[in-house]
Amino acid sequence: MTEPRWLDADQQRDWRAFVDGSVRLTELLDRDLKSKHGLSVSEYEILVRLSEAPERRLRMAELAEHASQSRSRLSHTCSRLESKGLVFRGGCPNDKRGVYAHLTDEGFDALDRAARDHVETVRDFFIDIIDPSDLAAIGRAFTAVNKRISEAG
Amino acid sequence: MTEPRWLDADQQRDWRAFVDGSVRLTELLDRDLKSKHGLSVSEYEILVRLSEAPERRLRMAELAEHASQSRSRLSHTCSRLESKGLVFRGGCPNDKRGVYAHLTDEGFDALDRAARDHVETVRDFFIDIIDPSDLAAIGRAFTAVNKRISEAG
DNA sequence: CAGAATTGGTTGAAGCTTCAACAGGTGCTC
DNA sequence: GAGCACCTGTTGAAGCTTCAACCAATTCTG
Numbered sequence: 001m002t003e004p005r006w007l008d009a010d011q012q013r014d015w016r017a018f019v020d021g022s023v024r025l026t027e028l029l030d031r032d033l034k035s036k037h038g039l040s041v042s043e044y045e046i047l048v049r050l051s052e053a054p055e056r057r058l059r060m061a062e063l064a065e066h067a068s069q070s071r072s073r074l075s076h077t078c079s080r081l082e083s084k085g086l087v088f089r090g091g092c093p094n095d096k097r098g099v100y101a102h103l104t105d106e107g108f109d110a111l112d113r114a115a116r117d118h119v120e121t122v123r124d125f126f127i128d129i130i131d132p133s134d135l136a137a138i139g140r141a142f143t144a145v146n147k148r149i150s151e152a153g
Numbered sequence: 154m155t156e157p158r159w160l161d162a163d164q165q166r167d168w169r170a171f172v173d174g175s176v177r178l179t180e181l182l183d184r185d186l187k188s189k190h191g192l193s194v195s196e197y198e199i200l201v202r203l204s205e206a207p208e209r210r211l212r213m214a215e216l217a218e219h220a221s222q223s224r225s226r227l228s229h230t231c232s233r234l235e236s237k238g239l240v241f242r243g244g245c246p247n248d249k250r251g252v253y254a255h256l257t258d259e260g261f262d263a264l265d266r267a268a269r270d271h272v273e274t275v276r277d278f279f280i281d282i283i284d285p286s287d288l289a290a291i292g293r294a295f296t297a298v299n300k301r302i303s304e305a306g
Numbered sequence: 307c308a309g310a311a312t313t314g315g316t317t318g319a320a321g322c323t324t325c326a327a328c329a330g331g332t333g334c335t336c
Numbered sequence: 337g338a339g340c341a342c343c344t345g346t347t348g349a350a351g352c353t354t355c356a357a358c359c360a361a362t363t364c365t366g
Contacts, residue, residue, distance in 0.1 A: 005272070011288065015280065060346095070324075076346090096330085096331060123160075127160065133290070136163070148282050213315060214314060229353075230352085249360080250313070251314065251361090
């Protein structure tokens, strides 16, 4: 068995900073959103994507794709959001298998309130403490990661 | 209520690339590690930290800190690792409340096997597709994030 | 030194995610 | 147009995480 190409010291340091940082950051954002607005990050993501979609509705499969969630997970989470009155699901005329998830007005308001706090926290713990050129580098890097993962799909 | 400082278009784009990318990447790594070695990323992290500790053992609280996990979660996960024979827990002489988690030889071997595959996947989907200076930027940025979160503690 | 406050770690229940199986629709092919 | 492969979305169970409550040991305080 050949020796793998281990990371060098710098790569190791940077990779670990990322792993730790992203875990801690998402946890912090999740806790923040939950305590102030009763929403998890993944629920929040769903509301965001719906709010941006034409007519504030999206097919389940599309929504799953946009929110980086499995269909099963989305299905469960939508049930919860539906029971909170933030989302409702209705059939699709063209394709009788299809289901549209719609953002309710109440859902839109909840999202608006949450987003105002959320953006401040994101700034506080990420955007505003990072050099703008480093942020651009992050953008480039993770765009490449997304592309790579999609290709491997 | 004053209008919050929304992100500008570039910030938004970069932030979202990161959110999506990191979710997808961790999911991919998790699936990879699980299918090839039956370990989740967080179990893997625990084994890594133990393997690097003097005498391959660490107090539970320290281990939780290093692995960015809650104590409760660590406790449950260690129970699972213990029943797989990769870790065992023993008391602490000085502080009778304390518990040391030890890496077993079997645990060390399992980690060694897993790490060889893991590093290739990390390279494939992250390190090797990113410009080295962008990786350095990521290191700087997330080091700052970690610092900020610790300070806010 | 007694009592209170803090720290270390575990536990069980509730909540969320994953996984595999499924029901119903669509569309392709022969 | 019957059969077959594929796609959509849901479901329930199993697995993992979070949360709050808890016990035990240590340390602080008067």
